[in-house]
Amino acid sequence: MAEVVEKPAEKPGDVKIEQKVEVTKEEKPVAEKITAGHVHLSGCTGCLVSLADNYEGLFKLLDDYVDWVYDLTLADVRHVPEMDVAFVEGSVCLNQDLAVEELRETRKKSKVVVALGGCACYGNVTRFGRGGQWNQPAHEAYVPIGDVIDVDLYIPGCAPTPQQILHVAVMAYLLLKGTDEQKELATSYLKPLMDLAKRGTEACGCDLMYDVINQSLCMGCGLCAASCPVRAIEMVYGKPQIDTSLCIKCGACYAQCPRSFLNLDVINEFEGIGELVAAAMATGGE
Amino acid sequence: MVLGNYKECVSARATDRSILARAQDGGIVTQLFAFALDEGIIDGAIVAGQGPEPWQPEPIVAMTKQELLDAQGTRYNICPNMALIKEATRSYGLDRVGVVGTPCQMQAVRKAQLYPVGMRYVGDKIALALGIFCMENFSYQGFEAMTEDFCNVKLESAVKMDIGKGKYSVYNSSGEVKQMPLKHTLKFVQPGCHVCLDYVANLADVSTGSVGSPDGWSTVFVRTKKGDDIWAKAMAAGCFETKPIEEVKPGLELVTKLATDKITKNQKHVDERATFGVKADGSAKALRNPYL
Ligand SMILES: Cc1cc2nc3c(=O)[nH]c(=O)nc-3n(C[C@H](O)[C@H](O)[C@H](O)COP(=O)(O)OP(=O)(O)OC[C@H]3O[C@@H](n4cnc5c(N)ncnc54)[C@H](O)[C@@H]3O)c2cc1C
Numbered sequence: 001m002a003e004v005v006e007k008p009a010e011k012p013g014d015v016k017i018e019q020k021v022e023v024t025k026e027e028k029p030v031a032e033k034i035t036a037g038h039v040h041l042s043g044c045t046g047c048l049v050s051l052a053d054n055y056e057g058l059f060k061l062l063d064d065y066v067d068w069v070y071d072l073t074l075a076d077v078r079h080v081p082e083m084d085v086a087f088v089e090g091s092v093c094l095n096q097d098l099a100v101e102e103l104r105e106t107r108k109k110s111k112v113v114v115a116l117g118g119c120a121c122y123g124n125v126t127r128f129g130r131g132g133q134w135n136q137p138a139h140e141a142y143v144p145i146g147d148v149i150d151v152d153l154y155i156p157g158c159a160p161t162p163q164q165i166l167h168v169a170v171m172a173y174l175l176l177k178g179t180d181e182q183k184e185l186a187t188s189y190l191k192p193l194m195d196l197a198k199r200g201t202e203a204c205g206c207d208l209m210y211d212v213i214n215q216s217l218c219m220g221c222g223l224c225a226a227s228c229p230v231r232a233i234e235m236v237y238g239k240p241q242i243d244t245s246l247c248i249k250c251g252a253c254y255a256q257c258p259r260s261f262l263n264l265d266v267i268n269e270f271e272g273i274g275e276l277v278a279a280a281m282a283t284g285g286e
Numbered sequence: 287m288v289l290g291n292y293k294e295c296v297s298a299r300a301t302d303r304s305i306l307a308r309a310q311d312g313g314i315v316t317q318l319f320a321f322a323l324d325e326g327i328i329d330g331a332i333v334a335g336q337g338p339e340p341w342q343p344e345p346i347v348a349m350t351k352q353e354l355l356d357a358q359g360t361r362y363n364i365c366p367n368m369a370l371i372k373e374a375t376r377s378y379g380l381d382r383v384g385v386v387g388t389p390c391q392m393q394a395v396r397k398a399q400l401y402p403v404g405m406r407y408v409g410d411k412i413a414l415a416l417g418i419f420c421m422e423n424f425s426y427q428g429f430e431a432m433t434e435d436f437c438n439v440k441l442e443s444a445v446k447m448d449i450g451k452g453k454y455s456v457y458n459s460s461g462e463v464k465q466m467p468l469k470h471t472l473k474f475v476q477p478g479c480h481v482c483l484d485y486v487a488n489l490a491d492v493s494t495g496s497v498g499s500p501d502g503w504s505t506v507f508v509r510t511k512k513g514d515d516i517w518a519k520a521m522a523a524g525c526f527e528t529k530p531i532e533e534v535k536p537g538l539e540l541v542t543k544l545a546t547d548k549i550t551k552n553q554k555h556v557d558e559r560a561t562f563g564v565k566a567d568g569s570a571k572a573l574r575n576p577y578l
Pocket residue numbers: 308309310311312313314315316317333334335343357358359360361362363364365367386387388418419420421422423424449494495496497504
């Protein structure tokens with residue numbers, strides 16, 4: 001086997017990236033926790049179950065990084081408290097005053113509001129009636145939370161994945177409690193998910209048509225098809241073909257597509273970030 | 287990031303004759319997957335199988351060496367390998383998945399791991415991501431036109447295609463080679479390739495291509511810890527013959543040149559998209575930039 005060849009430094013960027021990974025690895029997590037909670041609106045609890053599906057990762061998160069201060073299912077607290085990060089599940093039913101009030105209060109009392117899952121981001125299945133359903137509450141009553149309050153960050157998908165929720169939780173922790181370097185990394189990581197929140201409260205498989213293919217950006221990788229929870233996307237001659245009658249408007253495909261956003265400063269550090277998250281989640285001994 | 291981060295770069299070819307026989311270049315991809323299958327490093331690999339049309343690839347999950355051999359060779363049109371990345375861990379039941387793909391598909395692998403929006407318990411099961419160098423890819427219809435209309439070879443009678451030395455070459459069953467200059471293929475390139483800023487699959491565990499090495503050999507970049515570990519094991523098992531990249535012609539110089547050319551040209555295209563149109567106030571109206 002040949003000798004290890006020194007990597008030629010094409011641009012200063014190459015060198016910087018290696019050093020950055022080194023630094024983030026050595027940093028031990030700091031002791032102080034952030035506060036976070038789960039606000040349950042018109043969702044099926046699938047988003048919360050997804051959080052729990054991190055199994056020991058969830059325990060580690062709650063032990064070392066996050067005080068879980070509000071959760072109708074898990075914590076005995078009746079009113080929305082002050083918190084750093086609020087994970088809101090479900091769309092909001094305008095026919096239910098209490099839900100609207102809770103959402104408004106959540107915004108006032110939280111530093112960061114995360115729309116957790118397709119329903120909170122886009123309405124998803126809650127505003128996707130196809131007949132055969134009760135007519136009350138009225139379909140127009142369910143709106144994505146972004147139609148009522150300003151939302152900082154989206155985690156699309158139905159259900160959102162345990163891994164994406166964990167990544168956001170760890171990055172939110174680094175953003176609020178980390179070193180300057182970690183804050184910078186967390187900011188770059190979270191930015192595209194914050195941009196998704198600015199992009200609007202409607203999603204569809206058609207986003208791939210309008211914002212990827214019609215922008216001459218699709219290169220046919222197929223990742224959108226893999227990400228769809230209802231198999232509404234089939235790859236035909238190297239491009240996604242969307243069966244809109246199946247699409248539940250969860251927003252996963254567009255967010256997952258490498259050509260919706262690909263922040264190279266973050267993606268190029270995939271190995272270091274993977275190790276960072278793994279180290280943060282390592283249980284026992286640490 | 288012209289050549290990306292790497293721990294080692296060599297010129298190599300597989301030692302297994304059955305793999306070399308039908309390999310596009312040095313058989314690196316198939317040899318590494320076959321070794322990883324044998325060793326239980328992967329349970330299967332997503333590769334380009336045969337689609338419904340002649341020379342149209344279609345992603346398949348190969349779980350045996352024979353299936354890997356049947357999927358060898360480059361098909362110059364789109365094979366959406368990432369479409370199977372979740373399914374491989376579901377109905378195929380793989381815990382350790384291998385996947386081969388172009389640089390953009392390696393970007394898809396890493397986005398799936400870093401932003402697993404629709405990838406429930408998938409990222410941690412990607413055990414070996416092999417990248418192949420790529421200057422551009424073609425739509426099936428474009429590829430058909432290049433082969434049949436420009437090179438005058440019916441797809442059914444072609445036995446191999448390759449791109450190199452500024453030409454698209456098609457080999458037919460009677461041993462003839464038909465060629466067309468690469469510059470004439472430009473209009474058949476799929477649009478998404480014009481914004482691509484990666485030539486040598488910077489984000490793969492191990493990436494490989496023909497450029498830089500002599501005919502029948504491949505240039506190999508060993509990039510990640512995972513890739514390094516598997517490459518070292520495969521070397522120890524005698525899977526590959528290697529030569530130091532400094533000792534082969536044309537070597538890294540050509541790889542660097544082509545990578546720089548591609549990135550410069552496409553970066554210019556990305557920049558031009560920013561001023562594509564005009565707003566009412568006279569300022570520029572942009573086409574979307576995925577890298578912002
Ligand atoms: C579109 C395209 C453009 C390329 N451009 C260049 C280039 O500019 N310079 C360069 O040096 N190399 C390029 N390559 C890579 C090169 O052609 C070989 O694929 C590479 O050297 C691997 O050869 P091998 O002998 O190691 O692999 P083999 O043992 O022959 O295996 C090749 C593997 O690639 C898979 N594959 C075949 N077609 C596709 C496809 N369309 N998409 C995804 N996977 C596929 C096969 O299923 C197989 O697993 C390109 C490849 C493609 C697909």
